[in-house]
Amino acid sequence: MCAEVQGQLPAYVGRSLSRGRRRLVGLHLRRCAQCQSAFSAERDLTSGLRGLAVGRETPPEGLLDALLASAAQPGMSARAAVPARGAVSGARPALSLALLVVGAAAGTGVGYAGWKGVRRLRGR
Numbered sequence: 189m190c191a192e193v194q195g196q197l198p199a200y201v202g203r204s205l206s207r208g209r210r211r212l213v214g215l216h217l218r219r220c221a222q223c224q225s226a227f228s229a230e231r232d233l234t235s236g237l238r239g240l241a242v243g244r245e246t247p248p249e250g251l252l253d254a255l256l257a258s259a260a261q262p263g264m265s266a267r268a269a270v271p272a273r274g275a276v277s278g279a280r281p282a283l284s285l286a287l288l289v290v291g292a293a294a295g296t297g298v299g300y301a302g303w304k305g306v307r308r309l310r311g312r
């Protein structure tokens with residue numbers, strides 16, 4: 189019985205067992221500590237594999253290593269520097285726009301202060 193139940197544990201954990209078999213395995217697990225520990229090991233393994241699969245989706249495995257390896261080659265790093273330079277010059281319009289906005293805000297502030305000063309002078 190134990191060998192049979194433990195053979196079905198992957199399907200039990202993966203919820204691909206038929207309802208009847210699932211119930212039998214569940215009943216046996218409640219009574220058998222050996223199969224219970226086998227079940228928790230199977231469950232941990234499955235969730236661990238799932239975690240690995242999820243983790244692999246976000247950063248492609250070995251991408252950083254490949255980038256570092258290509259950067260270590262002089263020809264490749266020179267080529268990689270070109271898009272980096274492009275990114276810096278691409279950031280310049282945004283920077284000048286930010287300076288323009290700051291300058292306009294400062295100019296408005298100065299204009300407002302000047303207008304207030306004029307009003308104060310006129311009020312006297």
Ligand SMILES: [Zn+2]
Pocket residue numbers: 189190191193216220221222223224
């Ligand atoms: Zn058992």
